[in-house]
Amino acid sequence: MKKTSVLSPKEKKRRRVFTIITILVAIPLLFPLYWIVISSLKGDAEIFQRIPTFLPNKVVLETYITQLTDPATLVALRNSCIIAVGSTVVSMILAVPCAYGLSRFRFKGKKAMLLTFLVTQMLPSSLILTPLYLIYSRIGLLNTYLAPILSTATLSIPFVVLMLRPIFSGIPKELEEAAMIDGCGRFRAFTHIILPITKNGTVTGLAFSFIYAWNDLMYSITFNTQESLRPLTTRVYNFLTLYGTKWNYIMAYGVILALPVLILFIVLQKYIVQGLVSGSVKG
Numbered sequence: 001m002k003k004t005s006v007l008s009p010k011e012k013k014r015r016r017v018f019t020i021i022t023i024l025v026a027i028p029l030l031f032p033l034y035w036i037v038i039s040s041l042k043g044d045a046e047i048f049q050r051i052p053t054f055l056p057n058k059v060v061l062e063t064y065i066t067q068l069t070d071p072a073t074l075v076a077l078r079n080s081c082i083i084a085v086g087s088t089v090v091s092m093i094l095a096v097p098c099a100y101g102l103s104r105f106r107f108k109g110k111k112a113m114l115l116t117f118l119v120t121q122m123l124p125s126s127l128i129l130t131p132l133y134l135i136y137s138r139i140g141l142l143n144t145y146l147a148p149i150l151s152t153a154t155l156s157i158p159f160v161v162l163m164l165r166p167i168f169s170g171i172p173k174e175l176e177e178a179a180m181i182d183g184c185g186r187f188r189a190f191t192h193i194i195l196p197i198t199k200n201g202t203v204t205g206l207a208f209s210f211i212y213a214w215n216d217l218m219y220s221i222t223f224n225t226q227e228s229l230r231p232l233t234t235r236v237y238n239f240l241t242l243y244g245t246k247w248n249y250i251m252a253y254g255v256i257l258a259l260p261v262l263i264l265f266i267v268l269q270k271y272i273v274q275g276l277v278s279g280s281v282k283g
Contacts, residue, residue, distance in 0.1 A: 033258075040064070040251035047247050063252035072227075073235065073256075079145070080214060080231035086149040087213035091156040092206055098157075099164035100190060104173070114165075117158040125155065129222055136223060147223035148231075152213040159212075160205035167201040168194065203271035211261055232257050 007015070039047060040063055041056045067073050102110060132151055133142075141147045171194060179189040195202065217233040224230050236253060239246040265272065 036251045036254050040248055040255050042248055063248050067253060076232045076235050079229060082145050083148050083231055084210050084213040087152040088206060088209040090153040091160055091209040095157045095160035099161045100168050103165045103168035117161050120158045125218060143224055143226050148216055148219045151219040152216045156209035156212045163205055164201050167198050171197055200271045203268055207264055207268050207272055214261060
C-alpha cells in the first residue's frame with residue numbers, strides 16, 4: 001500500500017500562500033499572451049474601439065483561415081522547420097561532445113576556451129553580421145538554408161556547452177571506467193552510459209537550440225534576400241501596409257509563430273525543468 005503523507009496545517013497554509021503569490025506573479029506575465037490571443041479573434045472595428053474588450057464580442061477566425069491557406073505562409077513554415085531543425089542538429093552534434101571533453105579532459109587552453117564560450121554569450125548578434133556576411137558571400141552560402149542554420153548555431157552552441165559541462169562533471173568517472181573494463185571504448189561508453197544519464201540536460205539543450213533558431217529574424221533577413229527562403233518570422237512585416245497596420249492579422253500570426261514553441265515546452269517540460277536544475281550543479 002502507498003503511504004500518503006499528511007500535511008500539517010502550517011504546511012498547508014504555507015502552500016496556499018505560495019500558490020497565491022505564484023498566481024499574482026503569473027497574471028501580469030501571462031496577460032500579454034492572453035491579449036495577443038483574444039486580439040487575434042477580434043474584427044478591425046472591435047480592436048480600434050475606444051473602450052477595449054477583454055473578450056471578443058464576435059469571434060473572427062478569418063485571420064487564421066487566411067494565413068493557414070496562404071501558400072506563402074506554408075512555404076515560410078517549411079523554411080522555419082528546415083532552419084530550426086538543421087541548426088538544432090548542428091548545435092547538438094558539436095556542443096554535446098565539446099561539453100563532455102571540457103568536463104573530462106585536462107589540456108592547455110581549457111580555461112581560455114570556457115571564457116571564450118562565456119564571452120560569446122555576452123556579445124550582441126549584430127556584431128558578427130558583417131564578418132559572417134563577407135565569409136558567406138565568398139564561399140557561396142548567401143541565399144541558402146546553410147547561412148541561417150550555421151549562424152543561429154553560433155548562438156546555441158556556447159549556451160549548450162556551458163549548460164552541459166557541469167552536468168557531465170557531476171557524473172562519476174568510475175561509471176565510464178567500469179564500462180571500459182567490460183569492453184566498451186570511450187565513444188561507446190559515452191553514447192551508452194553517459195548520454196542516457198544526462199538525458200534531461202541534453203533534451204533541454206536541444207529545446208533551447210530549436211527555439212534560438214525558430215525565433216531568428218536578423219540572420220534570415222540579412223543572408224537570404226529571396227522570399228522563398230525566408231522563415232515565418234520575416235513575414236510579420238507584410239501586415240504593415242501604407243493604409244495601416246492589420247493588428248488582428250499580426251496577433252494571429254504571432255499565435256501561429258509561437259504555437260510550435262509552446263507545444264515543445266509542454267511536451268518536454270519535465271526534462272527541461274530537471275535539466276536546468278541539474279545544470280546548476282557546480283562543475
